[in-house]
Amino acid sequence: MPAALVWFRNDLRLADNPALQAALETGFEPIPVYIPAPHEEGKWAPGAASNAWRHRSLKALSHDLHQRGSRLVVRQGDSSQVLRDLIVESGAQALFWNRKYEPATQPRDAAIKQALRAQGFEVRSCNATLLVEPWDVQTKAGGPYKVFTPFYRNVMASLRARALYDAPTSLPAVPDALKGEGIEMLGLAPRLTWDRGFWDTWTPGETGAHEALDVFIDGALRGYLDQRDLPDRVATSMLSPHLHFGEIAPWRVIAQLEGARTAKLDTDIDGFIRQLVWREFAYHLMHHFPQTVEENLNPRFDGFAWEPATPSKLQAWQRGMTGVPIVDAGMRELWHTGVMHNRVRMIVGSFLTKHLRMHWLEGARWFWDTLVDADLANNTLGWQWIGGTGADAAPYFRVFNPVTQAQKFDPQARYIGRWVPELEALPVKVRFAPWESPELLRQLAPSYPRQPIVDLVQGRQAALAAYAGTG
């Protein structure tokens, strides 16, 4: 049988993998290939946390392939050149991959496809990542959406279940002559000091992804709509890194949710699917407005008076030493674990862009480097939204009060307590705004900042004034 390269990227799974499936169905013996090429990702080469996850996910994929008699061929270099080398060495007659949508990699892939096809080589790309391709959703006027709700209605109205395919039980062997590198040699493993126990909670790879979905459906799904905003609980799906690396297909997530649907779970399931459609919306926007990974979606903000990024203030934010407990808790959780609860992401993002008035890209870059689930589409949408420059119609008045938010969503200050332990001796009520009790703070938490790096009232007013001045 003729061979075909199957080029793995952010689709690190064997079940529901359309490229792999297409290769097999067309009668090819698949040769799984992985090429880490961070230099081809422009300004958005994966960060350290993302690499730590990828390292483990690749090992899991490699293991799963081995079990089935196959093997992952890993090579470094330029993607285009490595693929050509492998085609020559293996005698492969076709190349399959699942699409990526980032502004840097999309044109790269298009160029590779065009060049190989021009030589009469068979190349096929598939969709392993999205429920709906970005170009398949249009407004009545024929353009892309910029507002979530109509996008959501459109997607939900046109959503069709996709057939599920289990991972093949066995795969053809890859010829020994085809050499590759060990995954350990790629330098992806973390140099950070990860919080102990992190890899007990998170299991990168396809098996871990399926387990995470089962755990979610059996547990946090019930009450998701009400509980997901509470950072102290495990009330979210924990699926974001799995989805980012393509360890599970979003349509399988939906299929399993639908299979579990009961009257009691009805609104929770709808609420979660709505979140999945946000992910679709992020890819829709990134595809149609690729410049927005760097530039404001709303050009009205191009002249906005951001504060220059003071290194001391930016670093205080990054290290969780702003003096605002909920902000510091979130930033420390991020630094130590590579994740941050969604609600807290909004709080720290609002604090950076509104109270400190620093450019949303400062936050986006830090998140990019530190999040294990860093995803260019989601990251861009999130930061443009919280910065007020993106797809949000009436953002100017939305300045989160970090004290109010903490009181509302972390009422026992347990989340704060876990990540800012030096406040533990303070009474719970004092932990939300400790600077208001300077004597207690001085005596019981001497190592914590006396004052926030910005006055919350003045910061809010300055932000509102600056936003009122645009346009």
Next chain:
DNA sequence: CCTGGAGTTGTCCTA
């Protein structure tokens, strides 16, 4: 082309 309703996640003041 025009019309009208609506826009993820908030805050603060007032009654």
Next chain:
DNA sequence: TTAGGACAACTCCAG
């Protein structure tokens, strides 16, 4: 204590 309205005006999107 709590509920409701103000907070710009604009753009998006469907009809």
